[in-house]
Amino acid sequence: MSRYSIWNIARHAASGHRRWAPAWRSPEAKKRYDVVIIGGGGHGLATAYFLASQHGVTRVAVLEKGYLGGGNSGRNTQIIRSNYFYPESAAFYDRSLKLYERLPRELNFNLMLSQRGVLTLAHSRHDMEANRRWFNSVKLNGVDAKLMSREDIARIAPSLNLDSHYPVLGGFLQPRGGIVRHDALTWALARGADSLGVDLLQQCEVTGIEVEHDRVQAVQTTRGRIATGKLALVAAGHSSILAKMAGFRLPVTSMPLQAMVTEPVKPVLDTVIMSGAVHAYASQSDRGEIVIGGGADMHHSYAQKGSVLTYRINARAILELFPWFSRLKIMRHWAGIVDITPDTTAILGKTPVEGIYINCGWGTGGYKAIPAGGETLAHTIAHDRPHPLVEGFNLERFYTGALIDEGAAAGVAH
Ligand SMILES: Cc1cc2nc3c(=O)[nH]c(=O)nc-3n(C[C@H](O)[C@H](O)[C@H](O)COP(=O)(O)OP(=O)(O)OC[C@H]3O[C@@H](n4cnc5c(N)ncnc54)[C@H](O)[C@@H]3O)c2cc1C
Numbered sequence: 001m002s003r004y005s006i007w008n009i010a011r012h013a014a015s016g017h018r019r020w021a022p023a024w025r026s027p028e029a030k031k032r033y034d035v036v037i038i039g040g041g042g043h044g045l046a047t048a049y050f051l052a053s054q055h056g057v058t059r060v061a062v063l064e065k066g067y068l069g070g071g072n073s074g075r076n077t078q079i080i081r082s083n084y085f086y087p088e089s090a091a092f093y094d095r096s097l098k099l100y101e102r103l104p105r106e107l108n109f110n111l112m113l114s115q116r117g118v119l120t121l122a123h124s125r126h127d128m129e130a131n132r133r134w135f136n137s138v139k140l141n142g143v144d145a146k147l148m149s150r151e152d153i154a155r156i157a158p159s160l161n162l163d164s165h166y167p168v169l170g171g172f173l174q175p176r177g178g179i180v181r182h183d184a185l186t187w188a189l190a191r192g193a194d195s196l197g198v199d200l201l202q203q204c205e206v207t208g209i210e211v212e213h214d215r216v217q218a219v220q221t222t223r224g225r226i227a228t229g230k231l232a233l234v235a236a237g238h239s240s241i242l243a244k245m246a247g248f249r250l251p252v253t254s255m256p257l258q259a260m261v262t263e264p265v266k267p268v269l270d271t272v273i274m275s276g277a278v279h280a281y282a283s284q285s286d287r288g289e290i291v292i293g294g295g296a297d298m299h300h301s302y303a304q305k306g307s308v309l310t311y312r313i314n315a316r317a318i319l320e321l322f323p324w325f326s327r328l329k330i331m332r333h334w335a336g337i338v339d340i341t342p343d344t345t346a347i348l349g350k351t352p353v354e355g356i357y358i359n360c361g362w363g364t365g366g367y368k369a370i371p372a373g374g375e376t377l378a379h380t381i382a383h384d385r386p387h388p389l390v391e392g393f394n395l396e397r398f399y400t401g402a403l404i405d406e407g408a409a410a411g412v413a414h
Pocket residue numbers: 038039040041042043044063064065066067068069070071072073074075076077078079080204205206207234235236237238242257258259293334335336337338359360362363364365366367368369414
């Protein structure tokens with residue numbers, strides 16, 4: 001792999017940048033791999049990267065039915081944070097945030113990590129109480145957080161309308177939260193995994209899973225049969241379909257989640273702002289676009305598009321907070337299919353089929369989880385037992401009742 005450095009850029013400039021090698025290969029599919037990962041999104045690619053870099057497992061293939069990052073990993077609003085309520089979640093997401101801080105150097109790729117802070121607004125006394133409780137638990141979990149008064153918020157976000165239909169009374173900030181460029185993350189992980197010998201097979205849809213005596217044998221794909229002893233299902237909104245192919249069920253519902261961006265404007269918003277009451281959030285990209293998100297479409301679907309109704313509801317919600325955005329043109333609008341569990345915590349670990357592992361159920365907030373999701377799934381696959389950080393994220397919790405109800409820290413709180 002040719003390293004990205006100022007010297008290499010200067011060297012390639014001499015040949016008009018025509019001699020850069022592709023960032024990853026496009027290999028033929030082999031007949032057998034030690035580990036096959038279905039899903040070339042962030043979680044699948046991170047799992048492959050950490051299997052190779054931390055466990056020396058390199059006979060690995062990532063099978064992607066479209067193009068790398070074409071699912072939710074390339075469609076999200078890029079917000080990262082670790083201010084979760086329960087200790088299990090906080091430990092996991094803070095590990096992820098620390099990996100985000102480390103990965104640009106490790107992967108030799110500028111991920112455009114911008115720790116500009118994530119601010120959650122409170123619009124009523126009850127909201128303030130809930131925020132205070134959330135803030136206290138975040139602090140007890142050892143994660144950075146700051147309670148904000150209305151005046152503090154006016155200072156850091158002067159473009160925010162504090163006197164909307166839902167007046168802003170205060171809120172809380174995670175200073176280490178922020179955004180990371182999503183295509184950069186996907187490409188960096190793909191390049192890193194490829195350089196360690198992982199085969200990335202795009203346009204390779206899995207159409208069947210062969211299981212004998214409760215043990216995985218192979219997958220059937222549009223590029224032929226591929227045998228394996230270890231298979232990871234990392235397909236977000238399509239996880240239930242794959243689980244059905246393997247003969248078990250998942251408590252996951254798949255729904256479209258939309259986002260939109262405006263035309264670029266000069267810097268006006270240098271933090272990420274979320275409001276559960278108004279049900280919308282916004283940040284400003286490095287290009288100047290205002291990136292806006294809100295609630296999911298309340299219907300089940302596998303189509304990567306949302307309804308006009310939800311688009312309008314989300315647009316109206318953000319105008320409560322920033323009335324002047326009404327002067328901006330919307331440039332793009334899109335959706336992904338998010339995988340929602342009953343307790344809004346992910347499912348990560350072993351499955352009822354020997355040799356099949358799963359990573360899904362991140363719902364509306366699994367982008368921030370990508371580094372730790374990949375690291376812990378790689379460990380789980382390599383050792384055939386759950387990584388300690390994700391022991392509670394097992395599938396059995398839906399039988400035992402040991403749920404981790406992160407409803408308040410999920411949803412519009414990305
Ligand atoms: C609009 C929107 C905004 C969001 N904003 C945020 C945010 O700000 N912060 C945050 O933390 N999270 C956010 N999320 C959630 C986040 O994007 C996802 O949780 C995360 O990207 C999931 O990554 P993944 O790798 O599991 O899934 P994906 O990136 O969806 O990858 C799964 C891949 O599996 C492939 N696949 C499916 N079936 C098959 C098959 N049969 N064969 C081969 N391949 C298959 C798909 O093509 C896809 O590429 C948002 C999501 C959306 C849609």
